[in-house]
Amino acid sequence: MFTPEGQRIAGADLSFPRPAPIGRPFELTQTVNGTTQPYYSMLTLLPDGNLLLVSRSAKVLEALETALVDTFAWGAGGTVAIGIVGAIVFGIGSLRQIEAITFSAAQIMRGDLSERLPQRGLSADLGHLTNVVNEMLDQLERLMREVKGVNENIAHDLRTPLTRVMASLERSLRNARTADDFRTVNEDVLGELRQIVVRFSALLRISELEDRVRRSAFAHVDLTRILDDAFEYYAPIASDKGVSLIWTKPKEAVIVEGDASLLFEAVSNLVDNGIKFTPRGGWVQLVAQTDPSGLSVADNGCGIAPEEIERVKQRHHRGNRVRSYSGFGIGLSLVDSIARLHNLAFTLEDNAPGCRAGIQIQSDKTAGFERITARNFDALGQPSETSVRF
Numbered sequence: 001m002f003t004p005e006g007q008r009i010a011g012a013d014l015s016f017p018r019p020a021p022i023g024r025p026f027e028l029t030q031t032v033n034g035t036t037q038p039y040y041s042m043l044t045l046l047p048d049g050n051l052l053l054v055s056r057s058a059k060v061l062e063a064l065e066t067a068l069v070d071t072f073a074w075g076a077g078g079t080v081a082i083g084i085v086g087a088i089v090f091g092i093g094s095l096r097q098i099e100a101i102t103f104s105a106a107q108i109m110r111g112d113l114s115e116r117l118p119q120r121g122l123s124a125d126l127g128h129l130t131n132v133v134n135e136m137l138d139q140l141e142r143l144m145r146e147v148k149g150v151n152e153n154i155a156h157d158l159r160t161p162l163t164r165v166m167a168s169l170e171r172s173l174r175n176a177r178t179a180d181d182f183r184t185v186n187e188d189v190l191g192e193l194r195q196i197v198v199r200f201s202a203l204l205r206i207s208e209l210e211d212r213v214r215r216s217a218f219a220h221v222d223l224t225r226i227l228d229d230a231f232e233y234y235a236p237i238a239s240d241k242g243v244s245l246i247w248t249k250p251k252e253a254v255i256v257e258g259d260a261s262l263l264f265e266a267v268s269n270l271v272d273n274g275i276k277f278t279p280r281g282g283w284v285q286l287v288a289q290t291d292p293s294g295l296s297v298a299d300n301g302c303g304i305a306p307e308e309i310e311r312v313k314q315r316h317h318r319g320n321r322v323r324s325y326s327g328f329g330i331g332l333s334l335v336d337s338i339a340r341l342h343n344l345a346f347t348l349e350d351n352a353p354g355c356r357a358g359i360q361i362q363s364d365k366t367a368g369f370e371r372i373t374a375r376n377f378d379a380l381g382q383p384s385e386t387s388v389r390f
Contacts (some may be wrong), residue, residue, distance in 0.1 A: 002051040014055060017043065028055055097126060105157060113141045161192045168192075218342075221263060223254040223295050227286045230267045242280035245271075254288045254295070256361060258342040263359075266338040267295065269331040270357045274299035279355070294344070294360020303355045304348060313346070335359070 001009040006016035017028050020043055028041040039055040046052055048068045107115040115132040116137060172185035231247040238245035256263075267286075274284035278301035287296045313336045332348075339346035339359050347358045 001056050003054060004049050006051075007135055009050065009306040011053070012055070014039070014053065016051075017041065017053070020051070022051070027058070031369065037228055072386070101126075101130065108137065113137065113144055121337065161196055165189050165192050218259055220255050221258050221260045223256060223263070223293065224249060224288050226260065226264050227288055227295060229264060230271050231286060233268070234271045238284065240274050241275060241278075242378065243275050243278050246283055246285040248285065248287050250288050250290060252290060254290050254293050256293050256344070258344075262338050262341070266335045266359060267297070269335050270297040270359075273357075274301065274355075275329055277301040277303075282354075289360065292361040294358060296356055296358040296360075298354065298356040299349050300354040303350060306350060313348075 001011050002016050003009060006018075006020070008014075008016070013029055014028070017026070022043050022045050025040065028039040030037055030039060039056040040058050040061065041053060041055040044054070046051045094337050097118075104115050104117045116134045119127055119130050119134070167319060168185050168188050173184060176182045176185060227247060227249070235245050271284065273284070274297055278284055282300045284297065284299045287298070289295065313332050335357070336346045343362065344359050344375045345362045348358075349356045349358070
């Protein structure tokens with residue numbers, strides 16, 4: 001506290017500032033113990049005429065400023081250091097993940113198709129990518145197994161007919177003396193060669209379907225018309241064998257997206273198998289279903305063993321129960337290829353006795369399809385008015 005003349009009345013031992021800026025902040029410099037110290041000050045005029053000087057050492061604020069700057073600097077440095085350490089740690093982890101993936105990929109490139117990319121300990125993005133790649137490898141491995149199996153089956157299946165062809169030709173060279181002898185041998189050889197051509201044509205047909213080239217020509221197809229045509233075509237064949245062919249026709253159309261000729265080919269294979277593997281006095285039934293859209297062909301023949309239901313869809317695989325019948329084991333593989341081309345589900349089930357084959361739109365409502373199919377089978381003894389029996 002100072003008088004108007006600048007004499008100190010009370011307070012800290014500070015000299016009165018000259019000049020005296022009243023009402024605004026200023027910096028006051030004082031010498032204390034031989035050391036010059038700055039003060040941030042404000043001089044206020046009191047009602048009694050005295051002057052009040054309020055000062056604060058600038059060193060405290062400078063120390064606070066220095067502390068703030070140091071804190072910011074250390075904080076920034078620590079953040080950078082933590083970032084670098086984290087980047088190194090995560091970088092090393094990512095490099096290890098990539099190295100593990102690279103190692104597995106190298107194993108696969110060397111021919112080990114059973115190897116899969118690791119998925120444990122991966123980030124979400126890498127995990128999703130490796131999952132997709134592993135699914136692709138599963139598909140490739142399946143296709144490679146099928147190709148290997150086809151090659152082995154072709155070699156095995158061709159060995160017998162080619163051996164017979166060679167034996168027939170050698171026998172004709174030794175024994176044939178007349179034109180009729182040579183003609184008989186030629187007919188036998190041509191028969192064997194025709195069977196070989198049929199087998200290769202079926203294999204090429206499956207390859208064509210799996211290329212998915214024909215999807216561009218898809219249109220709305222009524223499955224009831226497909227089954228109508230199949231029934232008309234196979235009714236005489238079933239009658240000659242003594243098998244009842246039953247066609248339960250729904251009151252409304254069953255529409256799917258696809259190729260009518262390919263779907264007829266699939267149905268023909270199923271009906272032909274049903275008639276072939278059903279004994280005299282048995283039956284084969286055609287059923288169309290609208291929810292979900294599809295069809296089924298059932299019979300009470302020899303059927304398929306439960307453990308072979310999936311394997312019979314593979315090329316050249318023939319069930320143990322039908323080995324005594326003629327055939328190449330390609331028909332169901334062809335049906336499966338046509339179904340996959342149309343994004344349809346091809347199913348085989350035990351009909352107790354016999355087999356039930358279904359082609360339908362993939363849906364969660366398969367139970368409805370089975371209920372309607374079972375109801376129609378229960379009516380086999382007494383066909384309904386919408387059924388046609390031959």
